[in-house]
Amino acid sequence: xxxxxxxxxxxxxxxxxxxxxxxxxxxxxxxxxxxxxxxxxxxxxxxxxxxxxxxxxxxxxxxxxxxxxxxxxxxxxxxxxxxxxxxxxxxxxxxxxxxxxxxxxxxxxxxxxxxxxxx
Numbered sequence: 411x412x413x414x415x416x417x418x419x420x421x422x423x424x425x426x427x428x429x430x431x432x433x434x435x436x437x438x439x440x441x442x443x444x445x446x447x448x449x450x451x452x453x454x455x456x457x458x459x460x461x462x463x464x465x466x467x468x469x470x471x472x473x474x475x476x477x478x479x480x481x482x483x484x485x486x487x488x489x490x491x492x493x494x495x496x497x498x499x500x501x502x503x504x505x506x507x508x509x510x511x512x513x514x515x516x517x518x519x520x521x522x523x524x525x526x527x528x529x
Contacts, residue, residue, distance in 0.1 A: 415464075415468055419464045419465060419468070420461065433450075433454055435447050435450040435451070
């Protein structure tokens, strides 16, 4: 959840996200003047409350989606094609490897090629 909306909510890359970024009213860029503490701290509190509200709203949205999926009766019988177990016979798999043996590099993992001698 945190990586999907970090840029939208926090305005930073997901790897830069911290639980609580510390801000000090004296630490400003050189081209900006130092902000007055009675202005800085209430504004910071409002920013932090807005951020928390955004994260809670996103969590509630994801919770509603999860509840809808869990409540759906069709999900009990649904399996994605990728998750289905397919059973192949060993000779089918070996046949597909043999079909491409001439284009596979000669590595320790490649099957040994049978050399057919005419004569």
